[in-house]
Amino acid sequence: MAKMKLLYAPSSPYVRxxxxxxxxxxxxxKIETVPVTTTPIAPAAEVTARNPVSKIPALIDGTLALYDSPVICEYLDSKHRKKKLFPAKGKARWVALRQQAxxxxxxxxxxxxRYESFLRPxxxxxxxxxDGQMAKINGALDAMEKEVASLKGAPTIGHITIACALGYLDFRFADLGWRDKRRKLxxxxxxxxxxxxxxxxxxxx
Amino acid sequence: MAKMKLLYAPSSPYVRxxxxxxxxxxxxxKIETVPVTTTPIAPAAEVTARNPVSKIPALIDGTLALYDSPVICEYLDSKHRKKKLFPAKGKARWVALRQQAxxxxxxxxxxxxRYESFLRPxxxxxxxxxDGQMAKINGALDAMEKEVASLKGAPTIGHITIACALGYLDFRFADLGWRDKRRKLxxxxxxxxxxxxxxxxxxxx
Structure with missing residues (x-):
């Protein structure tokens, strides 16, 4: 069976x-990664061809082209028989989806x-x-610290997304010092x- | 039973x-709407208290506070016994979720x-x-025109989202003339x- 294709960049936290x-x-x-380089002002043609709003990841499985990352992740989660990372229903599902958001x-x-400080002249x-964007980042970090107890146990898409978000801060915002005052997180x-x-x-x- | 509360602005297409x-x-x-006024540079405290990244809609149902709009919409869809707007599984689900995206x-x-042209000095x-954002808008419109056949039939969250997106263009980008060359859409x-x-x-x- 043909592999799925994932339009991919190693620095994208959504791809991660x-x-x-x-x-x-x-x-x-079962996934072949296809490296692309794309930005909001220089979108890659191969991304635009699969996702009209030119963002990665985009997943191609036969005739189906999917985006954005929550849709791709839930689709992939339907394609295996191990423990599901999207809880099927009930409060566990809403907590996991809210944590992903x-x-x-x-x-x-x-x-x-980052676009403001690196891409824009x-x-x-x-x-x-x-400042407004940094306030959102800090607000999200404070919320994660507060609900760290809900991040215990078997991993869900919520845990994965929060871990990738924190990893992105280490990658691009190392000076932020997000760990200060957020010891549990x-x-x-x-x-x-x-x-x-x-x-x-x-x-x- | 206490009503759910929806943090609301009549101009927000995601709330719509x-x-x-x-x-x-x-x-x-079963929903009480709570009007708020919020922007990325002047977030409303009552929004930030419910959604750490300060966006609307946010939904409060008892002890559960949910965001963003895809999560809220799927949650609401689990709360009624009429025809579901999120197909439960299979290709219909992935098409509807991809259309929502x-x-x-x-x-x-x-x-x-809009923030670039109205909020920013x-x-x-x-x-x-x-230009980069307008290219995404036009790319999305072209994709919608191309797949208009998949928008027929009983409404899904995909149809609703696309209709609200087009309504927002009429509201804020009336000069765009999105209907030109997209007659089927x-x-x-x-x-x-x-x-x-x-x-x-x-x-x-």
Whole structure:
């Protein structure tokens, strides 16, 4: 059977979510990664062809082209017979999906802050915009610290997303010092980051 | 039983998705809307208290606080016994979720384009950023036109999201002329916009 194709960049935290889920469930052997380089002002044609809003990851499985990362992750989770990372129903499902939205929300703010400070010309930067995005990041971190107890136990898509979000801060916002005053979250992340799936998907050094 | 609370703004297309779903399924009687005014640089405290990344909609049902709009919509869809708007499984589910991501992706680009031209001071605007977001909007519109046949039949969360995205373009990007060269999508939208749920949630004039 033909492999699925995943449009991929090693530095994308949204791609990392899908890769971690694939490795946790043994699906990585059925996925071919296709490296791409894309930004909001220079979208890659091969991404736009599969995802009209030009974001990665995008997954191609036969005639089906899927995006964005929550859809891809849930689709992949339907394709294996191991323990599911998306709880099927009830409160466990809503907590996991809400945690995924929390991690993705942190990442959306982090990417916008990064575009502001690295992509946008220096004279066009607006400090209040960056401040607003950093406030979202810090708010999300405080919320994660507060609910760290709900990150224990068998991993879900919520745990994976939060771990990838924290990994992205270490990669691109090392100066933020997110661990200061968030010792429980830091301890949780240190342990989660030891999973082989997390180690194998570390962003480039 | 206590009503659910939905943090709400009549101009938010993401809020509109949840309201349309609620009206289509009769859940609107069980939801109290709580009006808020929030922006990325002036987040409302009552939003931040419920959603750490300060976005609406946020839904409060007893001790459960949920975000973002895809999570809220799926949660609401689990709370009624009428026809489901999230197909349970199989290709229908992946198409509906991917269409939701397409509509949300158009909206994310449209909101960023609007923040660039209305919120950001004039001397800090970067035309290439706006151009990049407009390219995403146009790419999404072309994709919707191409797959308009899949928007026929009983409504799904995909249809609702795309209809709300198009409604937002009429509200904030009337000059875009999205209907030009997208006649099939325009005809589909004209019909979908006649649904009572869509009429009742029109953005303010």
């Amino acid at each position: 979510k899908a890769m971690v889920l694939a490795m946790e469930t043994g699906l990585d052997r 929390l991690g993705d929300g942190l990442l959306d703010a982090a990417l916008l802050a 220096a004279d066009k930067r607006w400090p209040q915009w960056s 830091a301890a949780w992340h240190a342990k989660f980051a030891q999973r082989p799936s997390m180690k194998a998907t570390m962003p480039p050094g | 998705k949840a309201m349309v779903l609620a009206m289509e399924t009769g859940l609107d009687r 397409l509509g949300d992706g158009l909206l994310d680009a449209a909101l960023l384009a 004039a001397d800090k605007r970067w035309p290439q950023w706006s 325009a005809a589909w939208h004209a019909k979908f916009a006649q649904r009572p749920s869509m009429k009742a949630t029109m953005p303010p004039g």
